[in-house]
Amino acid sequence: MKWLVVYVLALPALGGEYALLYNGFQVYADRHEKAGGVIRLYTRDGVTELPAALVTAFETEEYTPQAPSQTAAAPQPSVHDATPSPRDLLENAALRAAIPVELVHSVAKAESGLRQDAVSHKGAIGIMQLMPATAADLGVDPRDPKQNTEAGAKYLADLLTKYDGDVAKALAAYNAGPGAVDRYKGVPPYRETRSYVNRVIREYKRQTGEVD
DSSP states (O other): OOOOTTOOBOOOOSSOEEEEETTSOEEEESEEEEETTEEEEEETTEEEEEEGGGEEEEEEOOOOOOOOOSSOOOOOOOHHHHSOOHHHHHHHHHHHHTSOHHHHHHHHHHHHTTOTTOBOTTOOBTTTTBOHHHHHHHTOOTTSHHHHHHHHHHHHHHHHHHTTTOHHHHHHHHHHOHHHHHHHTSSOSOHHHHHHHHHHHHHHHHHHTOOO
């Protein structure tokens, strides 16, 4: 899998390591292995493959365990805890797809306002606004929030891979379809699509504190 070259993905975990990329960013992993020209990064959520040429070094994560509280009560399950919020679903979906949580959240916010009951005039469904045909290709039920978010994040990750980490092209393809992006060799000259791409990128920068 080709890596997204413009973001840092740092996942909290214990006793792992960071793969340092050629552009100065880092990617968390529990462990890694090299197979030919590919490096595989293993986490509890799955495996991410990077071209070995992108990785310059590995650094061990420094972790100091905290002593458990003697007085803290064990958390009690509740009905609220049993139903993940859209934000929780989006975070889990992003981690499984190995792309930035903020990017997936920004797309979902632009698509549906984080509403699972949202249906567009074109028939797109749910939080990530999956078209029925796209959902069928991915083998998911778009009306199920968990399936919807995970499929949407995976589709976005696939588009980022297809366009070599070019976020604008990937977002344009998510909005207008890969065919339009390929036909125009970039973001197509559609007012709606260009507005969408700019809106998602602005929201991503707002969430990450990035300044132009």
